[in-house]
Amino acid sequence: MTPCTHLDQIAVARPDQVPGCEDCLAIGGRWLHLRVCRSCGHIGCCDSSPNQHASKHARASAHPIVTSVEPGEHWSYCYVDDAAFVLEGD
């Protein structure tokens, strides 16, 4: 059981390797940590990064769940439920 009711919106797997925040790469920005959107696979940067592309993407697209793609980190977070959890298989 997870505290999130949006698990049916997960369409993509957690990637093992990502090149970087795709929005920062486009503008020449820098990022701290990376998150993958589980609805569309968008790679964005965390809220400790200057541009906070992961949460901006979640708001703009209404995609609720991101997962950390930092090495060794497998937690997910739902913006709608404001809940963190680990998904089976991640």
Ligand SMILES: [Zn+2]
């Ligand atoms: Zn949720």
Ligand SMILES: [Zn+2]
């Ligand atoms: Zn970014």
Ligand SMILES: [Zn+2]
């Ligand atoms: Zn998305």
